[in-house]
Amino acid sequence: MASPIVQYIVLRKDLVDKLKWPIGALIAQACHACTAVMHNFREETTTQQYLADIERMHKVVLEANNEESLMALAEKLKAENVDHKLWIEQPEDIPTCIATRPYQKDLIQSHFKKFKLMK
Template sequence: MAAAAPPDSSIAAPKACEGAHTDAPATAPTPETEEDPIVQCIIVRKDLEWPLGALMAQACHASMAAVEENRHDEATTAYLHADNLLGMHKVVYEAKSETALQNAATKLRERGARFHAWVEQPEGIHTAIALKPYPRTVARVLCKGFRLLK
């Protein structure tokens, strides 16, 4: 992996195998419906000059951490239900830099989102954020203004 600048100290660096997350209250989840499926949103840094597989792994780490931290949440339980496994939805957004990722985390906190900010260890590089699963209508509001990863 390419060397990166030291992490910005304004996103608290967690211990190895832990990520920064918010304890902000969750928007009231609702069971999944065809009209409003449950989705998980992920934001990945685009500026890291890492192999595609390494970036995908960062998104996966953040996703799994957000799901685990919210495993008893109604929307998360519905998202992981056996009947939904073939119909899971994820939306992946980009952050152009570590500062952009930090700004996304700030916006998510302000909007009351529950998420996990992944920090690659032992390097301490902030790489991705994953929200807990939310109904699509809620996720759209929480992620308004974010750009899809291209």
């Protein structure tokens, strides 16, 4: 049986904990990144399969401790050719979130092992 198709989203936890962003603002960052990555990779077969069954979409929402850990993940994903969107809030130029395009879970889950589920 094929691995499920999943989208990973990683948000900076310090934006809420230390910089006192409202939780709604953080959720908006995830929405921006997810919308952008789906648009950017809409022609990918896995993205089309994911969107064809919207009642059964799988997302894994994780937390990065700070900007440094988010940027390190972005560099790792880029180096490994994992399609993703690093959302940078403007005009403040603050990296806030990463969303991958949908992938077979077993192909990319190893990149996210060190991140905890968002709480």
